[in-house]
């Protein structure tokens with residue numbers, strides 16, 4: 001009898017699992033909220049208006065088109081491990097023999113009062129579009145009432161997401177100012193980071209280059225600064241300091257989708273489900289967990305970071321291991337390979353390391369662009385590269 005394989009979520013891990021299972025001629029059902037896969041790592045470009053939002057997604061059926069593939073557009077509301085079923089928003093119950101959970105993450109607000117209610121986040125295609133529309137509305141509002149708060153933008157978090165967004169906004173400002181007849185110098189763009197430095201993933205020497213470039217373009221970077229509360233239009237920093245801003249965006253952290261803790265999986269403090277070396281849940285060997293949903297220790301014993309790079313690599317191994325389990329073969333141990341970290345600092349330049357080699361400036365930007373091609377190639381081969389490359393590069 002055919003074993004029923006269910007994949008939850010069509011992000012980096014889920015799509016890589018699905019496309020590999022197709023190549024291995026294995027039947028499966030993929031359940032995802034949307035009929036498309038979006039490029040989360042490029043959402044800052046959508047927020048910055050670099051290109052139209054539809055260019056940053058691909059219909060699931062453009063990548064997955066085998067007759068043995070079943071796609072269901074629905075939202076998973078809970079997982080019943082005892083009965084081996086998944087409950088969907090539509091009211092349906094989906095049974096499984098093997099489950100792959102790759103439902104990504106949600107923002108981590110660290111219990112900061114008012115932060116969730118009074119800030120925008122950058123985590124879906126819709127949220128990125130909303131951020132872009134919000135800037136336009138603030139510019140428009142300034143032309144009506146002259147209130148300088150409309151021109152102040154606060155980005156909470158100086159990690160990869162926050163800094164890539166900052167770089168993109170700095171490149172957007174001249175364009176928007178010209179359109180609304182506003183002097184560029186009036187825009188006040190600030191980043192608030194609680195740690196002692198921004199971009200902790202990259203070497204010191206490169207970090208100072210990034211700081212130099214961003215501040216030269218007009219951003220103010222606050223480090224060692226904690227957000228203590230956010231109220232409507234106001235970021236509170238302790239010591240009675242506050243910044244009033246028309247735009248407040250939170251990029252300070254993520255935690256795993258709550259579906260995992262709700263289903264009772266053993267989880268870390270970020271809600272990620274603990275997996276073994278084969279990426280199976282330590283609680284249930286019929287369940288694989290990948291991407292931002294997985295608590296997977298690297299070779300040095302520390303948990304792997306929630307990145308698309310890791311999610312894609314995990315997806316590949318999960319597919320192989322699902323097939324191995326079904327056919328009674330030995331499974332593959334997951335070994336993470338870090339190819340480096342690259343942060344774009346606007347439309348043309350980037351900074352980071354590639355296979356341990358430091359890169360910055362236009363070369364860094366070029367490597368960042370080529371990483372988009374690499375991903376398209378891995379996911380959908382030459383067909384996807386031909387279709388999307390000229391839209392996102």
Ligand SMILES: Cc1cc2nc3c(=O)[nH]c(=O)nc-3n(C[C@H](O)[C@H](O)[C@H](O)COP(=O)(O)OP(=O)(O)OC[C@H]3O[C@@H](n4cnc5c(N)ncnc54)[C@H](O)[C@@H]3O)c2cc1C
Nearest residue numbers: 009011012013033040075076104291292306307308309311
């Ligand atoms: C702006 C930005 C820039 C980034 N830059 C980089 C970078 O340069 N390099 C890098 O490696 N990483 C980067 N990341 C991190 C990276 O995007 C994530 O680590 C990666 O997307 C995780 O992949 P995933 O498959 O676990 O989840 P996701 O890609 O988030 O996919 C989860 C999927 O599950 C679906 N889903 C969620 N809940 C449900 C539900 N209840 N029912 C049905 N479907 C559901 C979602 O719609 C989505 O399709 C960046 C993130 C952001 C936001």
